[in-house]
Amino acid sequence: MRAFFGEELVKLGEEVHELVVLTGDVAKSTGVGAFARAYPGRFYNIGISEQDITGIASGLALSGKVPVVALFAPFVMRAWEQIRSTIARGNLNVKLVGTHAGLSAADEGSSHQPLEDVAIMRVLPNMNVIVPGDRREIAEATEEMVKVKGPVYMRLGRDEDLSFLEGEDVFTLGKAVMIRDGHELAVFSNGAMTPEVLKAAEMAGVSARIVHVPTVKPLDREAIVSAAKAAGRVVCAEEHSVIGGLGGAVAELLSSEYPVPVRRIGVQDAFGESGPGRELLRKHGLVAECIGEVLAEVAGGKKKCS
Amino acid sequence: MLEARDSQYMTEVHMLKEKIKSIRKSILEMTAYAEPGLHIGASLSCVDIIATLYFLKMRHSPYRPDWLDRDRFVLSKGHAAPALYAVLAEAGYFPKEELKTVKELNSRLQGHPDMRTPGVEAPSGSLGQGISIGIGMALAARQRGSQSRVYVLVGDGECDEGQIWESLMTATHLKLNNLVLIVDRNGWQLDGRTEDIKNKVPLRGKLISFGWETYTVDGHDVEKILDVLDMCELADAPAAIVANTRKGKGVQFMEDSNTGHKMRLSNEQYLDALKQLEEGS
Numbered sequence: 001m002r003a004f005f006g007e008e009l010v011k012l013g014e015e016v017h018e019l020v021v022l023t024g025d026v027a028k029s030t031g032v033g034a035f036a037r038a039y040p041g042r043f044y045n046i047g048i049s050e051q052d053i054t055g056i057a058s059g060l061a062l063s064g065k066v067p068v069v070a071l072f073a074p075f076v077m078r079a080w081e082q083i084r085s086t087i088a089r090g091n092l093n094v095k096l097v098g099t100h101a102g103l104s105a106a107d108e109g110s111s112h113q114p115l116e117d118v119a120i121m122r123v124l125p126n127m128n129v130i131v132p133g134d135r136r137e138i139a140e141a142t143e144e145m146v147k148v149k150g151p152v153y154m155r156l157g158r159d160e161d162l163s164f165l166e167g168e169d170v171f172t173l174g175k176a177v178m179i180r181d182g183h184e185l186a187v188f189s190n191g192a193m194t195p196e197v198l199k200a201a202e203m204a205g206v207s208a209r210i211v212h213v214p215t216v217k218p219l220d221r222e223a224i225v226s227a228a229k230a231a232g233r234v235v236c237a238e239e240h241s242v243i244g245g246l247g248g249a250v251a252e253l254l255s256s257e258y259p260v261p262v263r264r265i266g267v268q269d270a271f272g273e274s275g276p277g278r279e280l281l282r283k284h285g286l287v288a289e290c291i292g293e294v295l296a297e298v299a300g301g302k303k304k305c306s
Numbered sequence: 307m308l309e310a311r312d313s314q315y316m317t318e319v320h321m322l323k324e325k326i327k328s329i330r331k332s333i334l335e336m337t338a339y340a341e342p343g344l345h346i347g348a349s350l351s352c353v354d355i356i357a358t359l360y361f362l363k364m365r366h367s368p369y370r371p372d373w374l375d376r377d378r379f380v381l382s383k384g385h386a387a388p389a390l391y392a393v394l395a396e397a398g399y400f401p402k403e404e405l406k407t408v409k410e411l412n413s414r415l416q417g418h419p420d421m422r423t424p425g426v427e428a429p430s431g432s433l434g435q436g437i438s439i440g441i442g443m444a445l446a447a448r449q450r451g452s453q454s455r456v457y458v459l460v461g462d463g464e465c466d467e468g469q470i471w472e473s474l475m476t477a478t479h480l481k482l483n484n485l486v487l488i489v490d491r492n493g494w495q496l497d498g499r500t501e502d503i504k505n506k507v508p509l510r511g512k513l514i515s516f517g518w519e520t521y522t523v524d525g526h527d528v529e530k531i532l533d534v535l536d537m538c539e540l541a542d543a544p545a546a547i548v549a550n551t552r553k554g555k556g557v558q559f560m561e562d563s564n565t566g567h568k569m570r571l572s573n574e575q576y577l578d579a580l581k582q583l584e585e586g587s
Contacts, residue, residue, distance in 0.1 A: 020445075020449075041449065042449070044445070044480075046476055047475070047476070047479075049469075049472035049473075049475075049476065051434075051435075051438070051468070051469040051472060052438045052441075052469055052472035052473045052476055053438075054438075055435045055436075055437075055438020055439050055441070055442065055469065055473065056438050056439070056441045056442040056445070056473075056476070057442060058428070058435075058438070058439050058442055059380075059428070059438065059439035059440060059441060059442020059443040059444075059445070059446070060442040060443070060445060060446050061442070062427065062428055062439065062442065062443060063374075063378075063442065063443045063446030063447065064374065064446065065442075065446050065449070067442070081432060082432070082435055082438075082469070085429065085431065085432035085435070086428070086429050086430075086432070086435055086439065089420060089421075089429050090420065090421045090428070090429040091421070
């Protein structure tokens with residue numbers, strides 16, 4: 001996934017002359033190494049100093065540049081106050097990209113597993129928050145992030161080559177995509193969770209309207225409310241805390257627009273831990289089998305596995 | 307020829323001093339006017355520096371505030387906003403009359419700088435971020451091949467922040483000789499004397515060890531400030547000026563103390579301060 005982001009940045013470098021990329025000693029790991037080689041004069045490795053980096057990006061944006069900051073998502077959070085007080089408050093044209101989000105740095109343990117980043121970015125006025133998962137979607141989201149005016153946080157998680165979206169133009173900022181229609185329940189998910197949800201619905205044999213929501217902010221209110229109305233029951237699934245992420249955003253919206261029970265699948269107010277990736281996800285109920293159980297339960301069906 | 311230039315310099319410095327008097331008066335007025343009080347002490351310690359930059363050093367114009375090649379000033383110690391606002395008004399970025407609206411609801415003049423105020427280059431108020439922002443601006447100028455220079459003013463208390471030291475390392479690593487840092491060394495922070503809260507000495511020694519070309523100057527002597535600012539233009543590295551100042555400079559009852567950290571001037575205090583300003587010139 002990081003590779004698609006990195007490749008797209010290189011392409012954009014040619015077209016968007018004001019584009020500059022900054023990182024903090026994680027150039028290779030975040031996928032911006034290719035940009036550094038292609039445009040050495042527009043690339044800055046600032047070292048392990050996230051607060052300084054976000055400030056520098058702010059200054060570049062104030063001088064008309066389009067800075068993309070690539071860091072590990074857990075350590076983007078270290079500069080949250082700088083992001084709040086300078087970038088969001090100034091509505092500055094800074095693009096923040098957090099890689100290794102969710103439980104994706106499985107072996108590293110909870111220090112490297114951010115489950116709060118969507119919540120703390122979403123709460124900021126002016127901030128756009130996107131969580132793409134499909135390979136083409138990541139490339140298109142990267143392009144749109146660079147071209148749209150204003151601050152954006154893009155969350156990249158598991159480094160898998162996922163392809164689950166069809167057709168041309170798979171990403172539009174602020175738009176959710178219905179991937180499958182169904183009438184028993186509506187499921188909203190993003191990032192790498194969406195393919196799990198697709199599998200889960202099949203395994204559970206439920207008729208689910210599956211809506212991929214790569215933009216958590218601004219939320220596609222119409223798509224979410226209409227799906228909730230059509231299905232009546234709602235499930236959200238994300239590789240994030242159940243507090244404040246996509247599930248929180250959907251619940252907030254529906255509580256005023258169309259109050260229905262919302263079941264939030266995610267990490268239940270806990271930190272992660274070290275372990276093999278799939279097993280760690282399973283422990284938190286974030287693999288297709290476990291999600292399928294929840295879908296079946298919400299749809300009113302019987303449990304098929306514990 | 308030289309004589310003409312000498313006399314022009316003298317005239318410029320004289321005019322600057324007159325302007326500073328008017329700016330100091332504006333700060334006093336604002337502080338008498340604003341009900342919640344203002345950070346007058348910290349404003350009076352750095353106002354001579356900011357005014358010298360805006361009136362005799364920086365290339366900028368209120369008629370074209372978005373000119374790409376302008377020099378930029380970042381007030382990292384955002385609580386000295388009254389000083390910046392008074393200078394910007396004097397320079398013509400907005401009407402001086404508007405200064406009275408500071409901190410009022412819907413005013414363009416916020417308690418701490420933000421982007422709604424004409425002439426303000428960066429949001430601040432949360433300490434420790436200005437040098438980083440200045441680095442970004444200096445990099446952008448270098449990329450464009452612009453002659454634009456960037457000036458950042460930090461407080462000495464502000465140097466407690468870790469980000470300051472991150473950014474001090476970055477600026478020298480990137481050899482940003484178009485960046486000038488000025489430390490308003492007034493010796494006070496919110497809870498007391500800077501050296502009692504967290505020792506900064508040797509501040510200049512620290513800056514030197516980080517690779518900055520450093521100067522020390524009396525931060526209330528505009529001719530000396532001008533001299534070191536001239537020197538900074540010849541630097542091969544980022545340049546730092548430790549400006550020794552007095553908090554509440556020019557108003558006896560608050561000078562070199564925390565009395566005026568944040569306050570509203572009573573009518574008597576205002577008249578007294580105004581009198582001292584007139585006499586001090």
